[in-house]
Amino acid sequence: MTAATGQRWTLRGAHTEYTVTVPAHGRWLELVAWGPHGVSDGPSPVAYDGPVPFLTAGDAAPIEYATDADRPFTGADLVIETVDGKRRVGFVHTDARIDAYQRELAVDFVDPVTRLRATVHYRVPEGTDVVQRWVELSNDGTDELRVVRAGSGGFCVPTPHGALLSHQWGQWSQEFQLSHVELGHGTFGIGSSQGVPGHLHVPWLAVRDTAGPAGPAWGIALAWTGSWEIRAERDTGGLTRVRAGRQLVDGPLELAAGERLSLPVVTGAYSPDGLDGLARVWHTHQRLLAGDRLTDRPVLYNSWEATYFAVEAQSQLALARIAAELGVETFVVDDGWFVGRNDDTAGLGDWTPDPAKFPAGFDTFIAEVRALGLNFGLWVEPECVNPKSTLYAEHPDWVYAVDGRPLTPVRNQYLLDLGRPEVAEFVHSTVDGLLRRYDIDYLKWDFNRPRTEPGRPGGVGPLDLDGAHVANLHRIFERLRRDHPDVLIEACAGGGGRTDLAMAARADVFWPSDNTGPLDRLAIQYGFLHANAPHLLSSWVTDAPGLFDPRPRTLGFRFVLAMAGVLGIGADIRAWTPAERAEAAGWIARYKEIREIVTRGEVHLIGGPDQARCAVQYTAPDQRRVVVLAWHTGRLDGAGLLPSRPVRLPLRGLDPAARYSDGERHYSGSHLGGVGLPVQWSATHDADLIVLTRD
Ligand code: GLA
DSSP: OOOOOSOEEEEEOSSEEEEEEOOTTOSOOEEEEEEETTTTSSSOSSOOOSOOTTSOHHHHSOBSSOBTTTOTTTOOSEEEEETTOOOOOOOEEEEEEEOTTSOEEEEEEEOTTTOEEEEEEEEOOTTOSEEEEEEEEEEOSSSOEEEEEEEEEEEEEEOTTOEEEEEEEOOTTSOOEEEEEEESSEEEEEEEOSSSOOSSBOSEEEEEETTOTTSOEEEEEEEOSSSEEEEEEEOTTSEEEEEEEEOOTTOOEEEOTTOEEEOOEEEEEEESSHHHHHHHHHHHHHHHHHGGGOOOOOOEEEOHHHHTTOOOHHHHHHHHHHHHHHTOOEEEEOSOOBTTOSSTTBOTTOOSBOTTTSTTOHHHHHHHHHHTTOEEEEEEOTTEEOSBSHHHHHOGGGBOOOTTSOOOOBTTBEEBOTTSHHHHHHHHHHHHHHHHHSOOOEEEEOOOOOOOOOOOTTOOSOOOHHHHHHHHHHHHHHHHHHHOTTOEEEEOBTTBSSOOHHHHTTOSEEOOOSOOOHHHHHHHHHHHHHHSOGGGBEEEEOOSSOSSOOOOOOHHHHHHHHTTSEEEEOSOGGGOOHHHHHHHHHHHHHHHHHHHHHHHSEEEEEEOTTSSOEEEEEEOTTSSEEEEEEEOOSOOTTTTTSOOOOEEEOOOSOOTTSEEEOSSOEEEHHHHHHTOEEEOOOSSOOEEEEEEEEO
16 A cells, blocks of 8 residues: 655644655655744745755655665665675655654655565653654565664754764763864764673764854754664765664664564754753653653762772761761662672672671661651662672573683673663562662762673574663563652762663663862763753762872862752762861752752853853743852962952843842843853862852
């Protein structure tokens, strides 16, 4: 059956629209326009029907989901092969459905030769300016097919003067480094082959036209917790097409006759207001993903940097007592609490509290923490195993391995093959068991190594190890949240190695980096907040000089920095002086007053970590209060000694006619937006928290 072609459908977001059409030939779906309401009324900014010498029409067309038959030369989203090696699946449009609110669209295609069906799905969550897209494949033929490339879709962006791409790269302890690349022509690619989104690149990209960086910005982010790739290609005609999807590191996927395959959701975002506006579009989306779990996060204490592996009841209780006095709400015991775990060479897999460390029993220890008025949290890393562990001795075949080849330890540990049902059952029942057995409110779920071995002992390939691991990980998170709705889950992967939109929908908070050194952390958080909402940003005040960054900053700087998201303390507070403790208690009390605005407010990122101006503004949803967190990023020697005028922070989105007060001074919205809010730095005053109230 073929359907009428030439139809077009418009999906409507809060301020944006996304219009697609099936051209008269019916072979693919094309973008008409993506931008503010009304952008589709007029000639398409992306369509092209001129000559294409040495190319095909599909290579130049703004195709939404292209096979290698559609785009043989300029990059396809989907490449399918028959068992005898034949490619070039090509579709015919068969059907489409759109809902009455113009928020959900499904467009069907079939390949007449193989009978492969593809449905391209769109969804615009209510109240957002994002479009979620995913593809379902169904092998309706009689022969097995191989999926050689499994992209989720292509997003087309008009970049007539050149594409300005923004991306986030990094490494362990230096995640979320925001960087910009001008792409004249050719391809720019990022990805991960690690079975996890990884520290090296974030599955997030922003595209602007080089002529107007403060203007329209388009974003693309992938909801996939395994290996992935994003590629942006700018063609000779000025169209940038970004394709995103899984990276098939285990080889082609098998799609048996009758089988279906759902490909990950890729999400597009649009803002007329540059990267800063785009960040707000992502924030709105992630807050909706969190749903009723978008709660004010507790102030937590984590003992990792205070005691490392030397965890035992008395020192933990000493820390907990001080934490409670400071106003901390949740006390988290990190790595080192379970049997055999005295350093990172042993113990992972044996998730039983070490009786030598908790002689009165783990229950008693938790009860003592709770008696201080604190909630209790625990660190786990249940997908990993040390060779020195009972679990590994009993189940050496549970780890990823290639028969006859040596295993690659990373941080002295191997990775469990979570795709195996018995392993998934072990991981789920281990964590579920801990949550049932002990009075736990908070879980830090860590993951400290990528997958190196593309195999399963005795396994016959090809196997979709990546897909199976991710699917079971997601299922376990969903199950734990369903069965333990009051437990908050922090996702960590040696810092920020596992942050993608699928995890943002399943975890409550991310640990973005092990680096809490103030100036490094500022850059990490600045990048992070471009892609992620503040409720996902876990941040600790640690000791100075810290592990990574010896450049001193005041305790105030470190607190204001950690308040930009979910405030925590990771310092050895036993060593803090009474004055430091009093200052900390003051900051924590102030955080509790503003955290609702940090969690729900409209965020404006002002300046940047390498600029004289660096602040984050949070405007309460009712516009009555504005919180500004500001940091002095420059050298501290001499600041405030010579005559120096205040730094002025231009605030955004305020009513120019309204009046605002910081308790002492009064400003008009127009002054704050134009001249800016003054902050005066000195060697002892290098950060500020300012709350403005609308008169
Ligand atoms: C990882 C995490 C840290 C800490 C350690 C414990 O490195 O990122 O925060 O939990 O593991 O071993």
